[in-house]
Structure formats: structure tokens, C-alpha cells
Amino acid sequence: MTEDQFIRLLEGFHHRRLSKEELLSFLKAAEDPRFESLIGERLHMELAQMRASSIAEGQRADKVWQNIHTAVFAAPKPAHRIHFLRMAWVRYAAAVIILFAIGAYFWTSGKRQHQDVAVSTDIAPGHEGAILTLADGTQVKLDSMDNGTVAEQKGTKVLLKDGSLAYNASNASAMTFNTMTTPNGRQFSIRLPDGSRAWLNAASSITYPTAFIGKERPVTITGEVYFEIAGDPAKPFKVKVNDKTEIEVLGTSFNVKAYPGDATINTTLLTGAVRLYTSDHVQPLKPGEQTRVKQDGEIQLIRNADIQKIMAWKNGLFNFQDESLEEVMKQLERWYDIKIRYIGDPPKAKFFGEVGRDLTLSQVIETLREVGIQCNIEGHTLIVTH
16 A cells, blocks of 8 residues: 555545445554554644544543543653554554544534434433332332432431432431342442442442441442442451352452353452452452452452453443453443344454443444444344444
8 A cells, every 4th residue: 555545544534434445444554664654643633633622512522532642642651652653553543433433523523423323213321310129128219309318217317419329327226228229221329328339330239238237337239339438447348249259348449340141250459458259269359450250260360450441431431442342232231221133143343442421322333333333223222233
């Protein structure tokens, strides 16, 4: 490929006019060292233009700018920038495709839609909401409730304040159990009776006592939950994931991902210290480490976990770094409360970059099409084809 041909493809990529075949040719040619300087110059210009045009677009566009800047210019020293771009270009080209498709394409280009994605069939992103099941089995939908007292059980008040559930157990006379559940398309947070906080991702649950009376602070979870635990050395906080896995904490912040059907239960420590127990092993964790417990109880320790990726959901983002198409679709299924159907075998693809969780489903589809994944909305089902 000549330099003029590459510049034409680079311009087409910049204006999002490349066909699938041209896009593949562009990515392949981008690995050629001859075009390093052209790529570097274009990326600098793209980022500068996006920054200038994002000022009036508010915090969402600014967040995308920050993500792109971090992804593309995270080289250790400026002197190695060209080498960095050459060695990691395929990875970051994909990241830039996704991020620019969302940032510059949707936020600064009028949110253009393909003709075959009708607005009337679009699906809104998930939002704050949950179902609270009280000790007597009564269920309370928290989505539509105003601030105030939700219930009172055995002297413990359940309160809703600023989109989060809280407990006042100062007059508790007995310990009962409540369960908070976030269905598909919902997420919510709770301040537990001891002051610890928990954030639930979509399709998750937490069962907990309305007052921590006794020598331990036990809770049980499903799905994905991020914790910030109030320190109390006399009462260890314990998270039960299933019959085989338990996490013991004194005071720390960590994330647990344990969806039904996942191959592993992942526990990632951000601060403090925890111990993970299985039927056969005890595994301590240090900040930045992650354990992956397989179904047979085997534990894999990851010493340098990708914290940005793991915490993306809590920060309002999908992080598709090095994810398969099936994993991407699982995340969309939970957040948009849809079903996924494949026509033929799922395409073998790896994804990179971040996408805002506040986008509508059709906007996410637009992004997938930018990287060659064809899909359409039919009712509440996303049809994925080759």
C-alpha cells in the first residue's frame, strides 16, 4: 500500500466512511512501520479536535476525552511515543474506533442513526432501581419511591435517601433479614446497618441482617457487588457467595463478580486486606490482586488486576478491554434487559475500549457496526449475525 492510499484510508476512518473491507485493510496497514508518523500526527489532531468540540457538550464528552487521552498517551516517557504507537497500534486502533465512534460520532456529530435502526424500537439504558424484600416477604419497589421511611422492622428503620437505601438500627430489638435485588436494567446502592456500603450491578442481589447482632457481620450475594466496609476488628465482615466460597473482611474495599453461568467467581481487592475461603483453600489478597475461583474450587491468583476495567460498571462505563463478543453481549443483556440471539456461530472477535452505560441500545449497536459486528433490535431481542 502506498502512502497516498494509506492517507485516503486514514481520512476515511477519521470521517467514518470506511466500508468493512476498507476498515480491515486500514487496520492491517496500520501495523506497517512506514506509517507510524502519519498515525501519530492524526491521533494528535483527532484528540485536539475532539477536545475543542467537546467543551460545550458537558461531562459525558469530557469523560470520553479523558479515556482516549489515557488510552493513547499512557506511554512511560514522551521519547518512546512513536515506538509505543507502533507496538500497540492494533489494540489502540480498536480502542480509538470505539471511543471516537461514541465520543465524536454520537456526541459531536448529531447522534446519527443507521436507517435500519428505528427510533421507535430503541431501548433505553438501565437506571437506578431495585426491589427490597422485607423479613415478612413484603416486596417494595424502590424505583418510584420518594425519600423517607420505607419500613420499620423490629425497631430498625429502613430509609431511602438520595437514591440509596440506609438502615437505622439504634433501637433494634432483634435481627431479621432483608434482600435487595436489582433486576436486569437496574443498579442500586445501600448503606448497611454497620455503615458499610454496597453497590449492586444489574441482575444482582444482597441478603443481610437489619442489625448486626453477634460476633460477625454476614451477608450473601449473587451477581456483582462492590463493597466499602466499615472497619470493626471485633466483628469481621463476611460475604458468602455460594456454598463453597466465602470472603472475610475487617475493613476494606473490594469487588465480587459471581453471576450464575460464569466460569469463575472473581474477587478483586482495591484497599485493605481480605481472605477468601473455599472448601479446600484459604487465599489472602493484597490491594490490586484478584482471585478467580473455578467451579471445581481451584483458585487462580492474579497479582496485577485491571482495576479500571473491573470498576468500570460502577463508574458508568462498559469496559470491553480484551473481551469476547459473548461477554460483551452478556453485559448488554443485563444492562438493557434484553435477550441475545445469534444467527449462526458467534463471530470470533476481541474488543477494546470503553463505552458509556448511558447510551441507548441503538447507539451501542452503532458502535458495534463500526467494528464489523452486525446486529439488529427486534422487540426486546438483539439479533447478532456475521
